[in-house]
Amino acid sequence: MSNRYSADEMMSVAAARALGDGMSCFVGIGLPSKAANLARRAHAPNLTLIYESGCLGAKPSRLPLSIGDGELADTADAVISVPEVFNYWLQPGRIDVGFLGAAQLDKFGNINTTVIGSDYHDPKVRLPGAGGAPEIAASCGEVFIVLRQNPRAFVEKVDFVTSFGHGTGKGDREKLGLPGRGPTLVVTDLGLLRPDPETAELTLTQLHPGVDLDSAIAATGWKLKVSDDLETTPAPTEQELTLLRDLEKASA
Amino acid sequence: MAELLSLEEAVARLVHDGDTVALEGFTHLIPVAAGQEIIRQRRRDLTLVRMTPDIVYDQLIGAGCARKLIFSWGGNPGVGSLHRFRDAVQHEWPVPLEIEEHSHAGMANRYVAGASGLPFAVLRGYTGTDLPAQTETIKPITCPFTGEKLTAVPALNPDVSIIHAQRADRSGNVQMWGITGVQKEAVLAAKRSLVTVEEIVDELAPRPGAVVLPAWVVTAVAEVPGGAKPSYAAGYYERDNAAYQAWDKIGRDREEFTKWLNELTGVKA
DSSP states (O other): OOOOOOHHHHHHHHHHHTSOTTOEEEEOSSHHHHHHHHHHHHTOTTOEEEETTTEESOOOSSOOSSTTOHHHHHHOSEEOOHHHIIIIIITTTOOSEEEEOOSEEETTOOEEOSEESSOTTSOSEEOOOOTTHHHHHHHSSEEEEEOOOOTTTEESSOSSOSBOSSTTSTTHHHHHTOOSOOEEEEEOSSEEEEEOTTTOOEEEEEEOTTOOHHHHHHTOSSOOEEEEEEEEOOOOOHHHHHHHHHHHHHHO | OOEEOOHHHHHHHHOOTTOEEEEOOSSBSOOHHHHHHHHHTTOOSEEEEESSOOHHHHHHHHTTOEEEEEESOOSBTTTBOOHHHHHHHHHOOSSOOEEEEOOHHHHHHHHHHHHHTOSEEEESOOTTSSHHHHOTTOEEEEOTTTOOEEEEEEOOOOSEEEEEEEEEETTOOEEEOSOOTTHHHHHHHSSEEEEEEEEEESSOOOOTTOEEEOGGGOSEEEEOTTTTTTSBBTTTBOOOHHHHHHHHHHHHOHHHHHHHHHHHHTOOO
16 A cells, blocks of 8 residues: 555544544534544544534444534434534533634634625625534634635635634633633644744644645745744554545545 | 415415525425425515525525525535525625524524523623624623623524424324424424424324424424435435535526526426
8 A cells, every 4th residue: 555645634634633532522514524533433432523413422434424414313322402512512611622624714713704805795705604613612622623724714814703713812712701722723734733822823833744834834824933843744644544545435 | 283284385374475484404304395385486575594504595595585594504515605695695696685694502592592482592602703793683791690791692583484304193293303403493483383294194103312393383284205305304315415516506507596496486498
């Protein structure tokens, strides 16, 4: 077997690795769902997956087609109503990690999935909207974000704050009384970003193998800060790649 | 007691121009056939309510049935965007569409308040986001006991809520199972309700975890086998994913969509 892999595969593997065994994770659709299901197969068999459709402890045998896929319900510990998911499970802070995607992300980890353009009533692009994300971002213990890195997605300031990250910098969450710690990790196809402990500005802390620093800087719409101890992500192992490809094959 | 009606008659009697209408379903058991019957009967100026407007809402919006949409996430689940919805918001085609935008937690709590007979619900949400500035129905509220700043959202009480379920008996008691989203709350919050079902049976066999809506909270039941297609009905059929993908192409183009609409409504091109 060849050890060649794509940038998207590296991103999925790196995102999966962020989820520890025994954690509970509120899973968003798309890339987060892929990463969470890979983690459960690779190193975190006791990861509890929670989907906003009401599936608590889902263990799907393939990637769900949507957050309400019947496979999630059939394999869940319990299927509960949507009001119960948000009011009893998410809001009181019972969930360790919220795993989200984004259309736009800014340097303080604020997420936009509502509109592109400065006029809400006359948007350049109308996006799907908030879904469960604002309260996931507010109430989970911490938030991981996964998205592909390019200057259109990685912007200095999001056009619309759908889900609050670190606002305009460190301390904003505390001022607003938000219970969770907010975004602690962003995983992209190029590397990892983490909030700076002093300023909460997202800082590049890891580059994936074969990605040069200049291309990561060029893919970022703000002046990207780079950690002094910039590390290289360990390449996906054969086992991780096999599990990921099997998962995708089972879902095709 | 729920009346057993045909879908055509139920929609004719229960859904009026200008009504606030909720067709709920969280990916599972989406009342697609009922939505398409509303299109056929050419209802206008509806305020459509739904947490997750998907392709049947794209169809209703594209057909010009809606004046306003109250929602929290609009997309073709697992596929991409709703292009008729986008066209209505961005270009007012075929008619302008006003939107009232919430989060899932906000919408779920609005239904809970509606079902509870209360004027509003309280949640710890929306804080720090740009949503309250755009949505009149999100307001700050202070807890009278602790002083904590929270969010209030008003009850949703649709004129009519429509859902799809697996079964009903001949008296109109309804049974549904699997992912049941906010369907129970939507029915209990509404002034009138219509439940389309896969089948009407003599007696409902008990099923663990099932939601049962007794006949006296439901206005009408219509037997519509396959009424949730292309979404799925646990125990009956699976999601037709190809149909969701095919909708992307139809919804993307006004001409393609118009052809689709003419076929649905029986208009000769």
